[in-house]
Amino acid sequence: MQAEIINTGSELLLGLVQNRHLSHLALELTPLGITAERQVCVPDGPPVREAIDQALDRAEVVIVTGGLGPTSDDITREAAAELLGCPLHTDESILQAIRARFARRNLPMADNVGRQAMVPAGARVLPNNFGTAPGLYFPPPTLGMRPARHLFLLPGPPRELHPMVRDHVLPILRAALPPEEDRECRIYRLTGIGESQVESRIGCQVMARGDIEVGYCARPAEVDFRIIGPRRALDEIEPGIVAEVGEWIYSRGDTLEQSLVAHLRAQHLSLAVAESCTGGSVADRITDVPGASEIFLAGLVTYANSAKETVLGVPRELLEKHGAVSEPVAAAMADGARRASGSHFALSTTGIAGPDGGSDDKPVGTVFIGLAAQDHPTVVRRCFFPVDRATFKQMAASAALDLLRRHLLGLPLDPGGGSALPTLG
Amino acid sequence: MQAEIINTGSELLLGLVQNRHLSHLALELTPLGITAERQVCVPDGPPVREAIDQALDRAEVVIVTGGLGPTSDDITREAAAELLGCPLHTDESILQAIRARFARRNLPMADNVGRQAMVPAGARVLPNNFGTAPGLYFPPPTLGMRPARHLFLLPGPPRELHPMVRDHVLPILRAALPPEEDRECRIYRLTGIGESQVESRIGCQVMARGDIEVGYCARPAEVDFRIIGPRRALDEIEPGIVAEVGEWIYSRGDTLEQSLVAHLRAQHLSLAVAESCTGGSVADRITDVPGASEIFLAGLVTYANSAKETVLGVPRELLEKHGAVSEPVAAAMADGARRASGSHFALSTTGIAGPDGGSDDKPVGTVFIGLAAQDHPTVVRRCFFPVDRATFKQMAASAALDLLRRHLLGLPLDPGGGSALPTLG
Helix, strand or coil, rough: EEEEEECCCCHCCCCCCCCHHHHHHHHHHHHCCCCEEEEEECCCHHHHHHHHHHHHHHHCCCECCCCCCCCCCCCCHHHEEEEEECCEEEEEHHHHHHHHHHHHCCCCCCHHHHHHEEECCEEEEEECCCCCCEEECHHHHHHCCCCEEEEEEEEECCCHHHHHHHHHHHHHHHHHHHCCCCCEEEEEEEEEEHHHHHHHHHHHHHHHHHCHHHHHHECEEEEEEEEEEHHHHHHHHHHHHHHHHHHHHECCCCCCHHHHHHHHHHCCCCCEECCCCCCCCHHEEEEECCHHCEEEEEEEECCHHHHHHHHHHHCCCHHHHHCCCCCCHHHHHHHHHHHHHHCCEEEEEEEEECCCCCCCCCCEEEEEEEEEECCCCEEEEEECCCCCHHHHHHHHHHHHHHHHHHHHHCCCCCCCCCCCCCCCC | CCEEEEEEEEHHHHHCCCCCHHHHHHHHHHHHCEEEEEEECCCHHHHHHHHHHHHHHHCCCCCCECCCCCCCCCCHHHHHHHHCCCEEEEEEHHHHHHHHHHHHCCCCCCHHHHHEEEECCCCCEEECCCCCCCCEEEEEEHCCCCCCCEEEEECHHCCCHHHHHHHHHHHHHHHCCCCCCCCEEEEEEEEECCHHHHHHHHHHHHHCCCEEEEEEEEEECEEEEECCCCCCCCHHHHHHHHHHHHEEEEEEEHHHHHHHHHHHHHCCCCEEEECCCCCHHHHHHHHCCCCHCCCEEEEEECCCCHHHHHCCCCHHHHHHHHCCHHHHHHHHHHHHHHHHHHEEEEEEEEECCCCCCCCCCCCCEEEEEEEEECCCCEEEEEECCCCCHHHHHHHHHHHHHHHHHHHHHHCCCCCCCCCCCCCCC
């Protein structure tokens, strides 16, 4: 089943607010077998009516966000009612609820607020427990000229929209839908390999079958490889995918740090990190995961050489002889973090994020990544990410997390060598 | 001048990636007097061609993002060439650049990569210094049937898109546009104050003049206050803005961490941080700023109590008596970070990010922020951010950076004379 998303609001087109509606709605609808085939953002005004009209021509589910509020630029309700020829009437129970809401907060209620109690004939009211304007649902029978269409008008603020989707829109669609097709979307998340490599190693082969849709999404240091098709076909090709790119697959959905934290928690293992060039981003990503405190003991961001000495116990001679960005210092940092925290594992990063500070021998983008483990000699990998500073931090942090993942799974620590093994978790 | 934005990519419609392109492009185009009148997101495939066709009918500037990569689902280049009747040829210099890029990184180059060197006749190549696929610009003369149209095909990854917009798209549009009006857009960036407070303190007053357009953009812990109008009018009201909300304005463009690092560099002052609940995000933000190494000595992410003791020297009695999330521990953490690093200043954070771990006395969202300074007794502020984990980390990190900003500027450490930093809502 196809859906179209219409987002109204000049603040979106002015760039003042990020439009997160598409992402939220798509993630909610996809498991029902409903795919967003188009999303459009139009300014408040006449384009709203036109956009609804065109979307109803194409898609079975049309969801409009925004424009239900009290101010003069909120015209979604009126545009839909006019387009569908449904007269508007005031719903007394909504009006009461709005009055009660203002009274509870001791706020005066402006006249224009009452507009939000207007309901087009035939539309069903979707209660809003987190704001003033209720949502509206036009079930197929109200739309005589276009059968089997579902039109939803929903509020724009995410904290009103999200619960309304969960509590009202999804149950309505679940009830209205034919039994789900046997199609599935699977996502393999990879790190340490490029998008074009994924395609040449396995993507082309999958696509040649003809019955599976293939997609890629590349982010710094990461690629999502996506296949959509009949469940049986996906099951069939899965062994081939694992054989070809299995060692780079870190999860089927979780972030790299989520899968790592879950693995360490399950094994009752602890981690510390010593960061220089990544500047805290490894620690930041690990502590984004709820429950990270069970496994994460300390992150030591030793930016200055003096801090590498005093906090991590890196010998001054090592720093003077090899420089802070070097294999021996990366090893000493990882050892020092493990010693200081008493953790099972410690990762370290030292490199040149740029834009300045590079040399012929160690150009901007060079990074050494260390891993100290209680059950293994300390290892160091040298990587090269000649990109902007922010991307460098992200790629180096991912490479550090991936080094531990590979160690935990017994995979070759230098990607490219080995064969397939299971993902974390 | 009107623009339309077309975003391609199934990963956007599947909700796997947030679409930040509209916001970025709109903020870049608006100061040129170009407004986005419509944005549409379509899947890779035939809808791309149709979307470009329709957009060229309506808008003078059409910007397409995504679909220029090497994989089979990347078809933007071919769709535009076909629509406009421009044959494609291989550009040898692009192919050389791509080969060199792969060679520099010691990566094998898959055959499909060469597709990115295809250029439609009449199109101008926009170099991509941060990725493989160059952008393409179709100037008005190439589009015989629709004069005065500017069509841009740009790469999807933000780290490639953003510099290409800045370095190529904006200069092209600036040269193509009629001489700029005497209008200006100014942005004041504030932290520690809510959007509605900014509006009631100064926004309404500015808007009442009638000649200045006012806008707000609220992010966790931050508000951008934006005014657009004749330069003279903006100069006139500036003193009023500074008088009303000046103490919350941290910059006219820089991020909070950029402005802080610049200030510390100029004064030759150094900083360390001791983080618990923010988990490295304060250090991460500081080290996002090029040149941060001149002022940032160390970030000590002491997640476990044992690390607070061993790394920062927080007395065990203090942890046992008051708990890790407490004013005395925040103070001891800041003191410990300053001692361990020898810095002029040290910030500390200890709080409850959630979702679990709260109590009646210290509910989820509670955070204590410490500041140790060589020239001032250590201070601790208690704040409350009852929001999701990721937002909590962001708000607590901003509050910590702001505490130092206020100290450096001699501003009251309790904004607005109140008891705590403003919370959400």
